[in-house]
Amino acid sequence: MSRSAKEWSSPQNALAYLNVADTLPHRSEGESVMIDHLPEDTKRILDLGTGDGRLIRLIKANRPEIEAVAIDVSPTMLRSAREHFANDSKVKIIEHDLSQPLPDDLGYFDAVVSSFAIHHLKHERKRELYEEIYDIVNPTGVFCNLEHVASPSVELHVRFLNAIGYSPEKEDRANRLLPMEIQLGWLRDTGFVEVDCYWKWLEMALLIGYKA
Ligand SMILES: C[S@@+](CC[C@H](N)C(=O)[O-])C[C@H]1O[C@@H](n2cnc3c(N)ncnc32)[C@H](O)[C@@H]1O
Structure with missing residues (x-):
C-alpha cells in the first residue's frame, strides 16, 4: 500500500479532513470556477480522490443527469x-x-476532475497520472485539477x-507539494492545450487543460 493510501486509510485522518472541508477559506471560489469551465455538454465525469464525493455533488447539483x-x-x-x-x-x-x-476499463470522460487529492502522490506518479488522464479525456473534454500546490517560500507556506x-x-x-508552474508544464508536455492556472489563492490553485 502506498504511503498516501496508508495515511488516508486511517479513519481519524479522513474524518478530520471531512470535519474541516467546508471551512477551508476560498475553496468554493475555486470549485465554482472549475464548474464554470466544464463543457456545456458534459455527460460523463471522473473524480480522482473523490473523498465523500463533494465535487460530484457540486457538479450534479445543477446537472443531475451527469454520469x-x-x-x-x-x-x-x-x-x-x-x-x-x-x-x-x-x-x-x-x-x-x-x-x-x-484501471483500464474506466472508459472515456468529458471531464476528469480532482480536488486536493493528487498532491498526495509522488511527483513522478503525478506526471504519469496526467498522461493516463489525457488518454481517457474525450476529444472535446477537459481536465480540471483544484490542487494544493507548493508555495515559492517557507514564509508563504507558513502564511497559507x-x-x-x-x-x-x-x-x-x-x-507532497509541487509548484504549480511545473505541473502546468507537464500538462502542456502531455498534450493538453489552453493550459493555465484559472484560479489561485495562496497554495490552492485550479489547473485546467483541454484536450483540443
Ligand atoms: C483532502 S481529501 C479531498 C477529498 C475530496 N476530493 C474533496 O475535495 O473534498 C484527499 C482525498 O484523496 C484521497 N487519496 C489520497 N491518496 C490517495 C491514493 N493514493 N489513491 C486514491 N485516493 C487517494 C483520500 O482518501 C482523500 O479522499
Whole structure:
C-alpha cells in the first residue's frame, strides 16, 4: 500500500479532513470556477480522490443527469461517498490506489476532475497520472485539477497554513507539494492545450487543460 493510501486509510485522518472541508477559506471560489469551465455538454465525469464525493455533488447539483465515476482508496471516504450516492445509480464508486495505474476499463470522460487529492502522490506518479488522464479525456473534454500546490517560500507556506488554521507541526504528513508552474508544464508536455492556472489563492490553485 502506498504511503498516501496508508495515511488516508486511517479513519481519524479522513474524518478530520471531512470535519474541516467546508471551512477551508476560498475553496468554493475555486470549485465554482472549475464548474464554470466544464463543457456545456458534459455527460460523463471522473473524480480522482473523490473523498465523500463533494465535487460530484457540486457538479450534479445543477446537472443531475451527469454520469460520474468516483475513485478513492480510503475506506472511510468510500463509505461516506457510497452513502451520499446510495440513491443515484448514475454514480459509480471504485476503490483504487492512485499510486497505481488507472484501471483500464474506466472508459472515456468529458471531464476528469480532482480536488486536493493528487498532491498526495509522488511527483513522478503525478506526471504519469496526467498522461493516463489525457488518454481517457474525450476529444472535446477537459481536465480540471483544484490542487494544493507548493508555495515559492517557507514564509508563504507558513502564511497559507496559518490562514487555513494549521501550523507546520499540524501539517498533513501525506502532502507532497509541487509548484504549480511545473505541473502546468507537464500538462502542456502531455498534450493538453489552453493550459493555465484559472484560479489561485495562496497554495490552492485550479489547473485546467483541454484536450483540443
Ligand atoms: C483532502 S481529501 C479531498 C477529498 C475530496 N476530493 C474533496 O475535495 O473534498 C484527499 C482525498 O484523496 C484521497 N487519496 C489520497 N491518496 C490517495 C491514493 N493514493 N489513491 C486514491 N485516493 C487517494 C483520500 O482518501 C482523500 O479522499
